Amino acid sequence: MLLDLLAATAQSPFAFEILERTASTPRVQQVVQLSLAPAFLLSGIGAIMNVIMSRMIWIAQRIEKIEDASEGQPTDRLTRELGWLTRRRRLAQAAIMFSTASAVIISAVIGLLFVSAYITAQIGTLIAFLWVLTMALLVSGLAFFLLETRLAALGHRDRERDRA
Numbered sequence: 001m002l003l004d005l006l007a008a009t010a011q012s013p014f015a016f017e018i019l020e021r022t023a024s025t026p027r028v029q030q031v032v033q034l035s036l037a038p039a040f041l042l043s044g045i046g047a048i049m050n051v052i053m054s055r056m057i058w059i060a061q062r063i064e065k066i067e068d069a070s071e072g073q074p075t076d077r078l079t080r081e082l083g084w085l086t087r088r089r090r091l092a093q094a095a096i097m098f099s100t101a102s103a104v105i106i107s108a109v110i111g112l113l114f115v116s117a118y119i120t121a122q123i124g125t126l127i128a129f130l131w132v133l134t135m136a137l138l139v140s141g142l143a144f145f146l147l148e149t150r151l152a153a154l155g156h157r158d159r160e161r162d163r164a
Contacts, residue, residue: 031117035113041138042106045099067082105133105137108130109130
């Protein structure tokens with residue numbers, strides 16, 4: 001099967017050129033090394049998103065508990081808590097959205113790094129732009145996550161004041 005593929009490739013100049021470019025072990029090693037930093041970044045983004053999603057799940061469950069407990073007659077304290085939780089949910093959703101977008105873009109960067117090693121077109125500027133875009137999206141996601149955790153900390157003080 002592989003021999004048939006190689007024989008067919010030898011007859012096609014374009015396919016032969018692609019095979020020749022991809023056959024270089026040092027070139028493949030170089031591309032893999034270049035893609036390690038974005039791959040580690042992707043792993044880090046995944047870990048961050050896991051934390052944000054855990055918080056988001058807690059917020060959603062808490063909102064459901066309050067809505068079930070109030071059964072149409074929410075107290076002032078529950079109304080304030082629902083407002084606080086809703087603001088937290090919006091911030092967490094924004095953090096997830098921006099983090100997911102950064103994960104998608106960095107995945108494209110990894111793919112383009114491999115493609116760039118085997119094509120003649122120069123796409124380094126595109127890759128650099130996408131890397132900067134990834135960082136901007138990630139920083140935005142982390143900023144929303146910071147705001148959500150700050151709101152969570154401030155909300156805790158408000159609930160302690162209500163109990164006193």
